[in-house]
Amino acid sequence: DTGVSQDPRHKITKRGQNVTFRCDPISEHNRLYWYRQTLGQGPEFLTYFQNEAQLEKSRLLSDRFSAERPKGSFSTLEIQRTEQGDSAMYLCASTPGQGEDTQYFGPGTRLTVL
């Protein structure tokens, strides 16, 4: 257990529904990252926060995706109008510092879109 928690661990939804995932990073970690991982692939970067500021978004993050970290602690990732192609593991990671640093991952949220 790295200390990064994610909720829920599994989510099954129907196409077109909205879903929201939560990530609680290690306490006092400034940076929080979201990744998506599909079967047989490594994690792919989606976005990250430095405290409450969202500093970078990947082009993978379509306009149906939105992420927040309102108080610089936990973060949420929302997917609107889900599509079957959104089915994946959504991983959150946190790191204490800035720039290059070890990222500690949570257990992930497995999303299945029917």
Add this chain to the structure above:
Amino acid sequence: GESVGLHLPTLSVQEGDNSIINCAYSNSASDYFIWYKQESGKGPQFIIDIRSNMDKRQGQRVTVLLNKTVKHLSLQIAATQPGDSAVYFCAAWNYGGSQGNLIFGKGTKLSVKP
């Protein structure tokens, strides 16, 4: 940008033997690398990291070697145990974005035969 790839998608070893997992990266400017272990249904777990000012780093039963000339790194696991069975990812710090993030390879699945 950076791209990271592993040489073999699967590796099968006998319990007690040493394992070597290889990885190549494309961006000669990358200067921080991490190896992660991911068990089924879990998030990636940090194993060991190395910065480009080193060519070797050792941990408990693991060694990472970095060859900057050919842009290659490897993870060596000594006396492989059944508990080492997992997918192993190498990740390189990417400076393609404004702040940088980790780029992961596809992973090598290590199977340990008793």
